[in-house]
Amino acid sequence: MSLRPKRHTQTSLVLLLLFLLGSGFLTTSLLSYYASRDSIRDSIINTELPLTSDTVYSEIQKDLVRPILISSMMARDTFLRDWVLAGEQDNGQMTRYLREVQEHYGAFTSFFVSDKTSTYYQAKGVLKQVKPDEPRDVWYYRVRGLDEPYEINVDVDLANADRLTIFINYKVQDYDGSFIGATGVGLAVDAVVKLIDEYQARYERSVYFVDTTGRITLTGAQGGPMGAKVGDSLADVPGLDGLMEKLPTPQSGQFEYREQGREHFLNVRYIPELEWYLFVDKQDKALAGIRQGLYINLLLCLLVTAIVLTLVSLVIRRYQQRIAALATTDSLTELPNRRGFDILAEQALQEAQRDSSPLCAVLLDLDNFKLINDQHGHLAGDQVLHDFAQQLRGTLRQSDILCRWGGEEFILLLKNTDRQAAHDLAEKLRQQCAEQRYEIEGQRLQVTVSLGLSQWQAGESLHTLLGRTDRALYRAKQAGRDRVCIDN
Numbered sequence: 295m296s297l298r299p300k301r302h303t304q305t306s307l308v309l310l311l312l313f314l315l316g317s318g319f320l321t322t323s324l325l326s327y328y329a330s331r332d333s334i335r336d337s338i339i340n341t342e343l344p345l346t347s348d349t350v351y352s353e354i355q356k357d358l359v360r361p362i363l364i365s366s367m368m369a370r371d372t373f374l375r376d377w378v379l380a381g382e383q384d385n386g387q388m389t390r391y392l393r394e395v396q397e398h399y400g401a402f403t404s405f406f407v408s409d410k411t412s413t414y415y416q417a418k419g420v421l422k423q424v425k426p427d428e429p430r431d432v433w434y435y436r437v438r439g440l441d442e443p444y445e446i447n448v449d450v451d452l453a454n455a456d457r458l459t460i461f462i463n464y465k466v467q468d469y470d471g472s473f474i475g476a477t478g479v480g481l482a483v484d485a486v487v488k489l490i491d492e493y494q495a496r497y498e499r500s501v502y503f504v505d506t507t508g509r510i511t512l513t514g515a516q517g518g519p520m521g522a523k524v525g526d527s528l529a530d531v532p533g534l535d536g537l538m539e540k541l542p543t544p545q546s547g548q549f550e551y552r553e554q555g556r557e558h559f560l561n562v563r564y565i566p567e568l569e570w571y572l573f574v575d576k577q578d579k580a581l582a583g584i585r586q587g588l589y590i591n592l593l594l595c596l597l598v599t600a601i602v603l604t605l606v607s608l609v610i611r612r613y614q615q616r617i618a619a620l621a622t623t624d625s626l627t628e629l630p631n632r633r634g635f636d637i638l639a640e641q642a643l644q645e646a647q648r649d650s651s652p653l654c655a656v657l658l659d660l661d662n663f664k665l666i667n668d669q670h671g672h673l674a675g676d677q678v679l680h681d682f683a684q685q686l687r688g689t690l691r692q693s694d695i696l697c698r699w700g701g702e703e704f705i706l707l708l709k710n711t712d713r714q715a716a717h718d719l720a721e722k723l724r725q726q727c728a729e730q731r732y733e734i735e736g737q738r739l740q741v742t743v744s745l746g747l748s749q750w751q752a753g754e755s756l757h758t759l760l761g762r763t764d765r766a767l768y769r770a771k772q773a774g775r776d777r778v779c780i781d782n
């Protein structure tokens with residue numbers, strides 16, 4: 295015998311819980327993710343990057359701008375100009391002057407080129423004569439035609455075994471403003487590259503310089519963004535499309551862009567002395583960290599939701615089964631009640647219809663039960679009912695359906711049982727009951743039972759079958775009780 299509870303209430307409750315827990319967890323996880331992301335982004339954009347940029351800028355001031363100032367000072371030096379105007383008499387004086395500047399200010403090289411004699415002076419003496427058709431001297435003739443007072447040029451230094459050098463080439467003019475030569479100092483590029491590497495290591499940022507046209511002018515030893523080299527244009531560097539969208543031509547400001555799924559924060563600052571832009575680029579790692587935190591968080595929420603839902607559905611299912619059992623079970627005899635019988639009988643009738651198997655119904659009614667209650671009390675009556683039910687259950691097969699029909703009346707559905715077999719069984723039950731003695735409070739009570747029996751006819755409804763069975767029972771009572779009557 296099985297009584298199955300319906301599942302749809304449980305499913306909708308579980309779905310509701312899933313929705314509530316899921317949306318709750320998702321909302322809190324996303325809110326905390328966005329809050330931390332915004333605060334990290336805010337701190338990087340508004341504090342960290344500008345601070346780094348300021349620091350790098352001030353170091354640049356010291357390391358790159360200082361040579362410009364020195365060169366500017368040399369160009370305005372009265373000794374230098376007087377010496378040139380006096381006809382460049384004593385080379386030793388100029389050489390000493392350049393050596394003093396180089397040593398005192400820690401420059402890599404120092405030079406003066408006279409426009410009148412085309413002589414290239416440096417700290418160790420006269421280096422050579424500059425010539426317009428010599429490719430290495432192009433810079434000089436360019437400086438001569440400059441509108442601005444100076445230029446910064448990255449070039450090889452003949453005086454220092456052709457080392458790559460940043461030259462500050464300053465125009466020298468006499469007291470009337472006529473061009474009389476070019477002077478300045480040089481800074482070894484590898485020293486500047488080392489400086490950039492130091493910034494990058496210290497601040498964990500990518501630091502490089504770009505000129506006004508977007509061409510990379512100076513990078514660390516590992517190159518610029520995506521390994522780009524000096525001279526490359528940012529627009530031509532593969533993978534920087536995100537940056538180019540935000541910043542087609544260099545300009546100062548804060549920018550955010552994506553490169554191969556990675557978030558970048560960029561601070562760009564114009565250095566007027568160099569006419570270069572300083573790029574300080576931070577590839578975000580903190581945001582990737584909190585994004586990973588979000589995924590772990592969501593995974594945990596999913597796990598908790600799954601555990602909670604599993605537990606809840608187990609509990610619900612258990613209680614549903616309990617409630618269903620309570621609703622369909624008679625508490626005194628622990629047999630199915632009428633509601634339980636309706637479910638079981640419906641299934642039994644369908645089986646009989648499908649298999650064309652015989653099925654019999656038997657109604658059992660204890661005789662003169664009122665007397666038991668009246669003479670021995672209601673509790674004794676309860677005990678008799680309980681013991682009678684147990685006795686019946688013990689005699690019947692597992693497949694037989696036994697229910698308490700109400701009061702002192704029971705109903706029995708016998709599957710795969712024809713009228714004759716059912717009658718034999720009913721007779722056996724009647725005899726058993728008549729022979730049984732119920733031990734209650736020291737007394738041995740005896741009851742008899744009347745039984746009405748009928749066989750189900752194909753296509754017949756449960757209601758009709760029970761009506762016929764009830765009539766058979768009535769006849770058994772009328773005929774004097776303690777007997778079995780079969781409906782014809």
Ligand SMILES: Nc1nc2c(ncn2[C@@H]2O[C@H](COP(=O)(O)OP(=O)(O)OP(=O)(O)O)[C@@H](O)[C@H]2O)c(=O)[nH]1
Pocket residue numbers: 626659660661662663664665667671672673674675676679700701702771775
């Ligand atoms: N103790 C007890 N008595 C019950 C219960 N249900 C019904 N009864 C009693 O059973 C008695 C049935 O009485 P009647 O319907 O007159 O039938 P009867 O006395 O058995 O007489 P017949 O059925 O005609 O043989 C009533 O007194 C009910 O109160 C129950 O759960 N416990």
